[in-house]
Amino acid sequence: MSKIHRLPDHVVSRIAAGEVVVGVFSVVKELIENSLDAGATKIIVELTNGGKSEIRVSDNGEGMSEDDARVCFEPHSTSKISSFEDIYSIGTFGFRGEALHSISRVSKMKISSKIADEALGTELEVVAGRVVYKRSVQMERGTSISVRDIFFNVPARRKFLKSTSIESRMATEIFERFALSHPNISFLLQRDQSVVHNFAPSSLLDRIISIYSDFSREHLKSVEGEFKRMHLSGYISLPGRWRRRRSLVLFVNNRYVTNQLLAKALYVAYSEFLHKGEHPLAVLNLAIPTEEIDVNIHPQKLEVKFSNEEKVFSFVRDSIKRALKTTFAGRLSLRSYRSDVSG
Ligand SMILES: Nc1ncnc2c1ncn2[C@@H]1O[C@H](COP(=O)(O)OP(=O)(O)OP(=O)(O)O)[C@@H](O)[C@H]1O
Ligand SMILES: [Mg+2]
Known part of the structure; x- marks a missing residue:
């Protein structure tokens, strides 16, 4: 039933290492990539205060079982590759098993996810890398990840977050790029309760024009x-x-x-x-x-x-x-x- 496993050290040591989370836009990027990798056909991105207060990405993809939801934010945990050589034939955006881990260490992250085979979904909150609670919830198949107060526990990095309007613009640009690379998928972007983009599946040309x-x-x-x-x-x-x-x-x-x-x-x-x-x-x-x-x-x-x-x-x-x-x-x-x- 579980799809996520931990990569062995000899694979980890060959993957390009460095900072995964550098600001709001990189969290938006990583979360949208995960939704696409999960086969979502509808992705919703919500930003509060330019994403500095909250970034939430929800999808209708395959979701995670309770077992997977429990380990998805552990280091080097991935369902996408098993051996280093897999990188050369990679068909997914993710392969490091690092994104959720890096994000969870520097924020208050809430994961809600459900797969088709389980009656209930799993919700858990991870604050600065530590699980604070876990419970079962009623929800549709898919995943919703909310990231609040990014860098709240790393003041030196919080200081480098840009102004609300710049973070918001950069996150919007990333959102638009994914919308352009996947015109067949519905994308919705909401900033502080107002809908900025609401794209139904379309041709690439129509999406460029919108x-x-x-x-x-x-x-x-x-x-x-x-x-x-x-x-x-x-x-x-x-x-x-x-x-x-x-x-x-x-x-x-x-x-x-x-x-x-x-x-x-x-x-x-x-x-x-x-x-x-x-x-x-x-x-x-x-x-x-x-x-x-x-x-x-x-x-x-x-x-x-x-x-x-x-x-x-x-x-x-x-x-x-x-x-x-x-x-x-x-x-x-x-x-x-x-x-x-x-x-
Ligand atoms: N939206 C989602 N829907 C379903 N499964 C997800 C979702 N987000 C994450 N997962 C699961 O959690 C695992 C860990 O995600 P994470 O982004 O940390 O690593 P990755 O995507 O495998 O690699 P990378 O660090 O390169 O992004 C994924 O491999 C996937 O199995
Ligand atoms: Mg990923």
Whole structure:
């Protein structure tokens, strides 16, 4: 019945170690990833006071049995890998068995979870890593995790939390990225009792437009590319419609990452269209065989490394170039195009 086990030391020692919880946004990220890994089709994120007072993520995923709920916040406890080699074929966001442990040590965490096979769910509260109570509760299948007073017991780190509005903005950005990488899933974001986003399952294009309301269908062009088991898909903004800051939302196998190499590929592809201070909007997913990337290079898993950087760079650059080129085929000039779309 239980799915969670503790990773052996020789596996733990090879996993990129470091700080998992650096602020509200990283808690939001870890909790949403767990909900997605649990197969949720509906995810609700609630923030109070920018998440500094409370972050709550609820889902309708597979849930945890009573036995699993009791151990999910212990160090190196995971249901997602068994051996280190599993990392090279990983299909889940999680693999370290560290997120809930790290969060539970620095907050007041309440876990409520129920699986389909058990009549009642389990609720327990963990304060600074110690269980304060556990009881059975009536609830639907799924999981709800509430994280209150982050860093309440680590004043030195609490001091580094940003203002409510900045923490709130960063958490909202993370939420939006997951909503973009999983447009087929319902996502709701509530901040201090008011609903900020309420997304029903939709196409990627519709979800982009609901998040970037300054763009409409005519401003976006789909990108599709295929080369040696790599597949690139998504949307880019057409020249003439820009953003003032970098707006590359990049997923590798649906995992949000930052990657200088692919950011460069985007800008190189656009080079003849860009004026100073103009940035394209791009929402792209690169699907690539898992054995050609390493996700275990950053403790928060925000970066990936490609085994053949040059191949990935030229593939992404050329796919974007091709998408831009087909847009201009049959048009008189870039200048007339620009005045069309900006007018
Ligand atoms: N929302 C959820 N629904 C169902 N099970 C969950 C949920 N959140 C956590 N779990 C269970 O608790 C375990 C521990 O979660 P935790 O996030 O700490 O580790 P992980 O996801 O396995 O790895 P990582 O540290 O890389 O995120 C998971 O492996 C999973 O079995
Ligand atoms: Mg996790």
